[in-house]
Amino acid sequence: MDIETVERFGNKRIHQRTGPSQAALDRTNHKVCFHWRAGRCHRIPCPYLHSELPQHADGGTKRASVADERGFRSQGLVWRSQNASGNSGGPSKWGKGRGGAAGGVRPPRKALDTICNYFIAGNCTFGEKCRYLHSWFLSDSISLLTPLKGHQKDITGIALPSGSDKLYTGSKDETVRIWDCQTGQCVGAVNLGGEVGCMINEGPWIFIGIPNAIKQAWNTQTATDLSLSGPTGQVYGIAVGNEMLFAGTQDGRILAWKFIAVGDCFEPAASLVGHRLPVVSLVVGAMRLYSGSMDNTVRVWDLSNLQCIQTLTDHTAVVMSVLCWDQFLLTCSLDQTIKVWAATGTGNLEVTYTHQEEHGVLALCGMHDAQSKPVLFCSCNDNSVSLYDLPSFSERGKIFAKEEVRAIQIGPGGLFFTGDGSGELKVWKWLTNEAVLAAA
Template structure:
């Protein structure tokens, strides 16, 4: 038995003509192999091929025709400025001079590290970090028991409000990072919005309105089903509801109440995202369409049907409209001479997309944060769509909210809220 065992150890550590024993031990990579002797290698294979020539394998996600676009802080009216030429996939995940091992480490989060069980430490080939690129994780806010569906930070306030499907709204002290209060609503929170001194909370069949200065607590009735989206424009509060309608209220200063102003009908399924820009209201729905409404007449002036699945998020940036969908695409829309919107660029992802958030990095360059249903948020330079970095989570990130001074917040399916900041000198991704 000892002789046979020594023979197996020799094949494991040294050269062998038996290809079955030239595999690297999966458990050893994770720092958990307890087999002795182990029939597999406890070392990494050399980077060169067996004949001494360099390996022809490309780094993961690297295409032969890939060119990383230069960062451009300004948008252009020329539609060809979006993404790579010829409508190709924008933004590579490789792009560096490092080998495949470096790219793999930057691409994959160590599952054992997430569970607090990785014993391989710094030598682990997988990522022991919640992000890559130019982000800094400032703190984690723990307390919600289910997915975070809304984040709001009123301007001038030192409090952060987060809502969850666990039927609570939590109030966080921005100085200490501690929970300053819990509001038990008894129903799931569908969305949140802050505007001036007001915090709005979308709930089933109602919208709650809290004034953090006067402590007014109002209930806006009218919605049918869950309220999934809220936005303010032209002194109106709009709510996207489960039955496909969009309700509008106008604040009445004399009575200190919100009066019903309009009901916008057209979508056949739930309205899950709203945004206001360029004197228009844009609504995305589970019916796979985007409707464009005049903010003045409140009439639908165009229906966009290029997405093939639920339109999860819409975003206005300068003269462009960006939309993302569970069909795994981000579409960039621009107005033609006739005034109608047309797709000028489509960015493809490998997974369905959940939410978009636009902001500027520490160098004032425009960046798009894009949450996917693979538990990852990708950051892209705009308009090139070259990848800047990633944020990882245990479950899907459903909420992203911009804060002051370069801060932003993410809320995921575990109920955890993370506070991020841009590094002063963003590091390049591998």
């Protein structure tokens, strides 16, 4: 796709702009300037270091080496850890080496880490002299390739079916748009007659959740087009595992269909009952289905018999997203936390680490960077996405958006995609070491 640079437009602010005080410089000069590392810092004076931090003998400035040794995988989860101690204070390496306050609480964010609201609106005339960011991201590891515009409301799902050269996006504007991966052009739009609550792909299949149905279960290779009835209300979450399709519904049920290969179709299999409020997120790993709900709980279901074997009650608000990583389960909530769960000796899950955010957390996504290191993407309801190295939770960067980012999808060749509440889809790419050096 063609690379497009972010333009800077503007209009004058009416208040006086002053540089950072000496006190502010003293508070922040222990951090290295992102822009200096990339060779493009224009701040005078800059409140951050224009030199690398010294390496301490205890490895305090290094990211946890476990992140280099473990790979990210959303399937094949094994709930057995040699380090599991059976309590939340066990010898987990999650969150170690982050620095900062105890318990994973981040320090207050400085102005220079905040995107300029006038830049977002397209009317800032300060340009390079603006003390706020005129960029859609703060990181030396990623680049913005291009925005794709067309949807009129929130993008709630992004799909890249295997064997296809098309990208599919679903929105609350009741449409699915089809994008050509070579040109970046929208080549089609399908009106579904209802808001898209979620959308996933599994192999060549695309599954789209709308009110009272999973509409347009497409097979992009065979052109099979199905519509699965049964849900009551909006379908907020879809997952696939053990040759079954699962849908989390507005009435708190999880409906299951069995895939029949002979007829290339799906047959109703079960209705999983337990949640008291809508099920908004689902994920499958190692013969377990994990469901997050507006009732503030996560339920664990055994896929061999479709029975609930544990209910996790540590969150105090809606559980917005669930994610499997290595031998851990990650959950996030509007209670402003990300919790890492590990299995005890009895097989039950307990919290082994809690990461505190400044805002409610909407979505989690895990992927590899260009050096094959696992990175967690954490979307919050302040219209930003934080990037964290795993398992240390060291900050890696930040992505900004016009509105909340509800959809994040991994692509091939170091690509990934984000869709926000304004209907804008952005295409991103991980930078290799060579590209970072060239930019510097």
